[in-house]
Amino acid sequence: MTTIDTDPDTGLDPLEFAVTRNLAAKSPAERDAILASPGFGQNFTDHMVDICWSVRGGWHRPRVSPYGPISLDPAAAVLHYGQEIFEGIKAYRHADGSVHTFRPDQNGRRLQRSARRLALPELPVPYFLQSLKELIAVDGAWVPSGDDQSLYLRPFMFAKEAFLGVRPAHKVAYYLIASPAGAYFKGGVQPVSIWLSEDYSRAGKGGTGAAKTGGNYAASLLPQSEAYENECDQVVFLDQDRNVEELGGMNVVFVYKDGTIVTPQSDSILEGITRDSLLQLARDRGHHVAGRNVSLDEWRQGVASGDIVEVFACGTAAVVTPIGVLKGRDFIDEQPSGTLALELREELTNIQYGRAEDKHGWLYRLDA
Numbered sequence: 001m002t003t004i005d006t007d008p009d010t011g012l013d014p015l016e017f018a019v020t021r022n023l024a025a026k027s028p029a030e031r032d033a034i035l036a037s038p039g040f041g042q043n044f045t046d047h048m049v050d051i052c053w054s055v056r057g058g059w060h061r062p063r064v065s066p067y068g069p070i071s072l073d074p075a076a077a078v079l080h081y082g083q084e085i086f087e088g089i090k091a092y093r094h095a096d097g098s099v100h101t102f103r104p105d106q107n108g109r110r111l112q113r114s115a116r117r118l119a120l121p122e123l124p125v126p127y128f129l130q131s132l133k134e135l136i137a138v139d140g141a142w143v144p145s146g147d148d149q150s151l152y153l154r155p156f157m158f159a160k161e162a163f164l165g166v167r168p169a170h171k172v173a174y175y176l177i178a179s180p181a182g183a184y185f186k187g188g189v190q191p192v193s194i195w196l197s198e199d200y201s202r203a204g205k206g207g208t209g210a211a212k213t214g215g216n217y218a219a220s221l222l223p224q225s226e227a228y229e230n231e232c233d234q235v236v237f238l239d240q241d242r243n244v245e246e247l248g249g250m251n252v253v254f255v256y257k258d259g260t261i262v263t264p265q266s267d268s269i270l271e272g273i274t275r276d277s278l279l280q281l282a283r284d285r286g287h288h289v290a291g292r293n294v295s296l297d298e299w300r301q302g303v304a305s306g307d308i309v310e311v312f313a314c315g316t317a318a319v320v321t322p323i324g325v326l327k328g329r330d331f332i333d334e335q336p337s338g339t340l341a342l343e344l345r346e347e348l349t350n351i352q353y354g355r356a357e358d359k360h361g362w363l364y365r366l367d368a
């Protein structure tokens, strides 16, 4: 078991995880075969972590157990009312074999903000960090070492109380599972085409847009199908005032001719940690960075006039994706292509994989 000291900020003692080894764990040969071509989200490691929460007992029964199905009462609140939140974060193997993750305190705090909005209990950040270390302690061999490969970590929390009344659940479960991930773009980063969703929105004023919750994704699936029907890769959503929000799983960033970088900011947009990090790297290079409303008109006119010189999307899974085309019901706007998005992508991934100096102290070692 990993040893962690009492947290200096919260005074919380570390949890004592009960570890049950998976006797049917994949053999090293089976694991290597999976890691040779992991894809995304299809294969899972041998173990998972869970921690229970109840109104009476608080956080309790922290466990590491064999990965496998969860047994739920059919009346579990999550199945009816969608009281659920999640996170997405990666573990990277460095050249010396060590395993690191990136700004996990930010994910831990965002999980707490999501929990607040969904009326779920807030997992203390030290417990969140400990859960990542506990899983790596048993499944560290699942962190791949190939180019652009990582172990995708998926923390999530849901209402498991069996009760059909509508109120915040009194029993909740936190889980952590992990899935090896291959390079997102095989054969180099490709620009994506984006469908403008005019009939559907993903979030509303005062809604759950800023929380990482399954319901936002459920709402995005129909417009995503519309995007496919229109031969686009992804959807971009607008707010009620026709300002640009985000892609539904990635934030949007605009680069202007004078070097200014602008990203939409409102309480209906999820605050991406990738975006925050890229914008910090841009500031370090002397770019002026602003978070503000960007209307669809500003986007389209800026591209037409040459004022906007680059548009890209960003998130943990793909890191950075240039936007090549914006397509609406009655227009197709080719997007200008620049070099900044890919330069920032390179700079960020160099830090994550230990190939460049971590000036901001963003890395967090998981295997020690």
Ligand SMILES: *Cc1c(COP(=O)(O)O)cnc(C)c1O
Pocket: 088, 212, 216, 246, 248, 249, 250, 251, 270, 271, 272, 273, 274, 275, 314, 315, 316, 317
């Ligand atoms: C997770 C997510 C993002 C990207 O956030 P990162 O922290 O950069 O991974 C963007 N939008 C939505 C809706 C998300 O759920």
